[in-house]
Amino acid sequence: MKKEPFRLGIVPADAYRERRKAPGYDWVKSIIVCAFPYRQAKAQGRYLPARFGYGSDYHAVLSAKLEEVARTRGLSRYEILVDRSAFDEKLLAWLAGLGFLGRNTLLITPEFGSYVVIGTILTDHVFPEYSRPLEASCGECDLCVKKCPSSALAGGFNRESCLSFLTQVASEDFPRYDLLKDAYYGCDICQEVCPHNRGKDEYLREFEFSDDSVLTLAEMESLNRKTFQEKFKNKNFAWIGYLKMLRNIIVLEANNNNINIKKIEYFQKLHADAPWFYRHMEYLKKRLKNGAQ
Template sequence: MNYKANIMEFCKRLGLDTIGFTRLRRFDELQEFLESRRQNGLQNEFEIEDIESRINPMLYMEEGKTIISIAFPYLFSKEINGDIYFSKYTRGEDYHKVVSMYLRRICEYIENIGGRAKYFVDSNALPERYIANLCGIGFLGKNNMIITKKYGSYVFLGEIITDLFIEEDSPIECECNECNLCMRACPTKCINEGKTNPNICLSYITQKKHIEDEWFDKINGRIFGCDTCQDLCPFNRYAELSNINEFKPFEYMESINEDEIVNLNNKAFKEKYASTSSGWRGKNILTRNTMIQLMKNGRYKGPISFSSPYIEDYYCRLLKHFKL
């Protein structure tokens, strides 16, 4: 049986057309790089610290033979509406749930043709962008994102480990060449060739529970995430839109109700924002980041009572910072 052709055909029937394969092995070539990042303080709180779990995929399936990487395009619109906005990847259904649903179906198919399979989405130790490059999904750009030929960098990644032997694909060399648009445009200059610092990436800053006052001016309308390096990337100029309906943006994620978010209660949060990939950090993060922009623009004076001491603390800090 031609496992590779059959799996690719099954994925295409699901609407997934960017799939690649690589041999399951230790990625010892990453150890020095990961050690250097740790020693230079370039890891952040969302990363798994144990390097062995990042370079040894056999820990997840000892008898595994192949890793499958699949790209899930999520872009439905390139527009930014207003001066307060959510990053494009957060505007539809939470990708953890959506990607898991698709990968589960692919694993079931693999098991039906005689293999074993286990899937992974984001919150695991696998070096997914490195694996995606090995699988020929795309090249690793200077902005440290996988850039695919068809969808640019507007993709989520999912992996499957299987015990089937499948012919592997070839990695793609970086095609950024002399282009440095992402490095020049990054608001915090976190992107540097060979030494990108995720701890000062605005996408990370908007998700932190506690941020320093120095970031209040830099957040600049970002409620959750940052798209700056992607929006300016030439490879995204002609990126095709997604056909995965689950990622279609919710109306309230594109037409922002500032008053609702800045006074967000549990009911509205659970009914709306909790179902997106911005919901995992809780409602206070969304309220805080919206409040920063409104106070920066002089459009927010504060409620009669605060939803939490956390929000009240940021309100007082923002009053002082913006001299209101």
């Protein structure tokens, strides 16, 4: 049986505390950090999430795998954290020697490139040996900076300009949404152009692409807030909710010339109780009316 691909490193908690505060975690002596790969060939279909949304929700997947790590290590007191925590996961991953922080602000690992999701185990266990940070960098390469369509990496990372961030929030920076082309959740552009990701194609089987990752406007129209959550409860994009996902799909349809003003107006009236959604639909109507694509 093939061994599952992932990287593991261990950080003394004090090494983290020297750089960041960690209130409420005085009991923690060590932090186990794991990076799990998810890169696979780009799927076909309209519309899709970024690759980290192709398969099962990584929060649940990593939680289960980290429980197994804790069990095999014989830990007694521990706490598993995936994504949502008071700890800086990327800093921990660097301290654990899993990779370096790239110009695209992502962790870049030697084995899997930047297509990894990170999980941590806090524990009171003291280990005989700890990992050391990896000394590496992007060098002079700035492909991700040049290729980012929203210039989110120019002069440092601007989260509010990042297309991945915009797909997850109710922002009213409407013109930036015009840059979306095929991804309704997340964005892989800065990873797709990164030289460190060439030839990297390992991923956990739980992250393998599933057909329910393809979303259409017709399907969104058949759903509502409740049924959306029920249908996609095992997907990591479910948390953004029905209305933001509907907004994303409508924007993509408009950006690809697949929707008319009448249809946008239909959804605008249907969800007029959400001011941000109403205003975004109004923006799209004016844009289409003026012929600006």
